[in-house]
Amino acid sequence: MSKPLIVGAVAYSPNIVTIWEGMRDYFGTGPAETDFVLFSNYGRQVDALLDGTIDIAWNTNLAWVRTVAQSDGACRALAMRDTDTVFQTMFVSRAGTGWNGLADLHGRRLALGSRDSAQAAILPVHFLAGAGLTDAVQLLRTDSDVGKHGDTGRSELDALRAVVDERADAAAIGINTWEAIGREELMPGAFELFWESPTYAHCNFTALAGVPAERTDPWLERLLAMDWEDPEHRRILELEGLRRWVLPQLDGYAALFDAVREQAISPRW
Amino acid sequence: MVNTLLVLDLVERVGSVAQGGTVTVALAPDESRVDAEAVRDWCDRTGNELVGVSGREATVRRGRARDPLAELSADLMPGTRLWMYTNFDCNLACDYCCARSSPRAPRRALGVDRVRRLAAEAVDAGVSELLLTGGEPFLLPDIDDVAASCTAALPTTLLTNGMLFHGRRLERLRRMDRERLALQISLDSPTPGVHDLHRGQGSWARAVAGVRTAQAEGFRVRVAATLPPGLSGELEQFHEYLDSLGIARPDQVIRALAHRGVADHGLELTAESLIPEVTVTADGVYWHPVSADHDDQLVTRDLFPLRDAIAAVRARFREHRRSADAAAQWFPCA
Numbered sequence: 001m002s003k004p005l006i007v008g009a010v011a012y013s014p015n016i017v018t019i020w021e022g023m024r025d026y027f028g029t030g031p032a033e034t035d036f037v038l039f040s041n042y043g044r045q046v047d048a049l050l051d052g053t054i055d056i057a058w059n060t061n062l063a064w065v066r067t068v069a070q071s072d073g074a075c076r077a078l079a080m081r082d083t084d085t086v087f088q089t090m091f092v093s094r095a096g097t098g099w100n101g102l103a104d105l106h107g108r109r110l111a112l113g114s115r116d117s118a119q120a121a122i123l124p125v126h127f128l129a130g131a132g133l134t135d136a137v138q139l140l141r142t143d144s145d146v147g148k149h150g151d152t153g154r155s156e157l158d159a160l161r162a163v164v165d166e167r168a169d170a171a172a173i174g175i176n177t178w179e180a181i182g183r184e185e186l187m188p189g190a191f192e193l194f195w196e197s198p199t200y201a202h203c204n205f206t207a208l209a210g211v212p213a214e215r216t217d218p219w220l221e222r223l224l225a226m227d228w229e230d231p232e233h234r235r236i237l238e239l240e241g242l243r244r245w246v247l248p249q250l251d252g253y254a255a256l257f258d259a260v261r262e263q264a265i266s267p268r269w
Numbered sequence: 270m271v272n273t274l275l276v277l278d279l280v281e282r283v284g285s286v287a288q289g290g291t292v293t294v295a296l297a298p299d300e301s302r303v304d305a306e307a308v309r310d311w312c313d314r315t316g317n318e319l320v321g322v323s324g325r326e327a328t329v330r331r332g333r334a335r336d337p338l339a340e341l342s343a344d345l346m347p348g349t350r351l352w353m354y355t356n357f358d359c360n361l362a363c364d365y366c367c368a369r370s371s372p373r374a375p376r377r378a379l380g381v382d383r384v385r386r387l388a389a390e391a392v393d394a395g396v397s398e399l400l401l402t403g404g405e406p407f408l409l410p411d412i413d414d415v416a417a418s419c420t421a422a423l424p425t426t427l428l429t430n431g432m433l434f435h436g437r438r439l440e441r442l443r444r445m446d447r448e449r450l451a452l453q454i455s456l457d458s459p460t461p462g463v464h465d466l467h468r469g470q471g472s473w474a475r476a477v478a479g480v481r482t483a484q485a486e487g488f489r490v491r492v493a494a495t496l497p498p499g500l501s502g503e504l505e506q507f508h509e510y511l512d513s514l515g516i517a518r519p520d521q522v523i524r525a526l527a528h529r530g531v532a533d534h535g536l537e538l539t540a541e542s543l544i545p546e547v548t549v550t551a552d553g554v555y556w557h558p559v560s561a562d563h564d565d566q567l568v569t570r571d572l573f574p575l576r577d578a579i580a581a582v583r584a585r586f587r588e589h590r591r592s593a594d595a596a597a598q599w600f601p602c603a
Contacts, residue, residue, distance in 0.1 A: 013284065013285070013287075014285070014290070015287055015288050015331075018287060018288055153280065153281070157281050161277055164273050164274060164277075177280070180280045180315060182310070182311060182314050185314075186271070186276065186314060187273050187276055189271075190271065191273075239288060
């Protein structure tokens, strides 16, 4: 009997236990047998991947970038959610500003999420730099959930509250938070989208190069076989926020690699 | 204007509980209706469930509750079996009768016309089995017609004390459809003592004679015993006796005494603790046959259309289960 693959995940929500117990049951016994370990933050999870405590890490995009950096590239991405291939950052202001691009932030205050959130802090700063606004925008940082790379969404909600309270003129949030508040439709007159970023990649399953393919291939095959039309599978997929697992699209991480380098982001949090 | 902070709080608080968990949010005192609408819209859009609005508070469940009916096996789905109380009068006055039946009880007959209509509607409503009970159904002069109106529609079980299979009543039994009708005869013990103590002197011997008569007439016979809770360890002798009578093991039904009707002890059975079995009497539709003479488990006075009555029972079952789930959320043990 082979040893189960141990997958690490960060416990950013009470649903994580439900998700991973469901995944463990789905993989069952046999060549893809899986168990899981939960971590309180991504820094600890990446450490565990590097020292071999876990075989696979369910990593955010920042955790992937750090794994690449700390392993000197000796790692591979196995799969991601369909939603991870088209992630975006949304820049929103109070409704009625009529802004239509990042240039409208010149001289204004932008509320960001936690400093280790790619979607709500690191990439927004990168996009501002790309627009030549590095020193032209006052940044209001809200470090509500450091360690979880913005997964809780709490810091993005705090950034939106800053806009409501007029402590900031705009906020940068992930598209998942934008969807969760109902975009502009649910609260007409509250927020207005004035710029949305190009798509980029978010989470992936990461393994070190030393984990043999004969261990990960059956696991990957089983993962990709999860079916939205199967009610038991769908229960897990809905909780994890995807319709299907897909092979990784590594081009989507280029902007974050650049951003981490430009901003001299610490190699670990 | 929608309360923006309310929606932001909803996103954060609902996101912080596990799937199926609930949170309660306060609505603005002067805008509670607008806020409640915003909560409803947010739930609709995000796949969460508005459990309810009470005064200035709204309770929201993360995700949608699983349908309690979907968790029942098919044979337990309310409306799979339909019970009909043909009458409430009886030749016996058992001291534990849940229906308070006796020779002095008013008949309150359902009547063959209503039974026929119920049986026909039962087919359309997806019922797969009919059960006739009382009272003692063989007291009815038209019990053969009543049974025929049922067997013409669906497989049927007729519950009886088996003591009246003589003369014209035996003739009525003989006219019933042996292929579509099973008889369920009450017998509480393998010897006369316990049975006669509760059901009357000499009743055990007459019930056993009734079992043999029904078998001789070619009917499938089930035997049902009503026993005080806790006697399950003393059943083997009883089963062996029923084996000797030629009753197949699946047709040996043991049920616990319920604290209902004239019983002074037994299991406490409430609508919240019982999986319903739709039961029709002349007076209305009830939750379960054990409570057919009790208004606390009356579902509706309207017997027709039967489909609506079954839907009402299912809706109430969902409500009870969800309330129980919510109570479990609100009163954790630690």
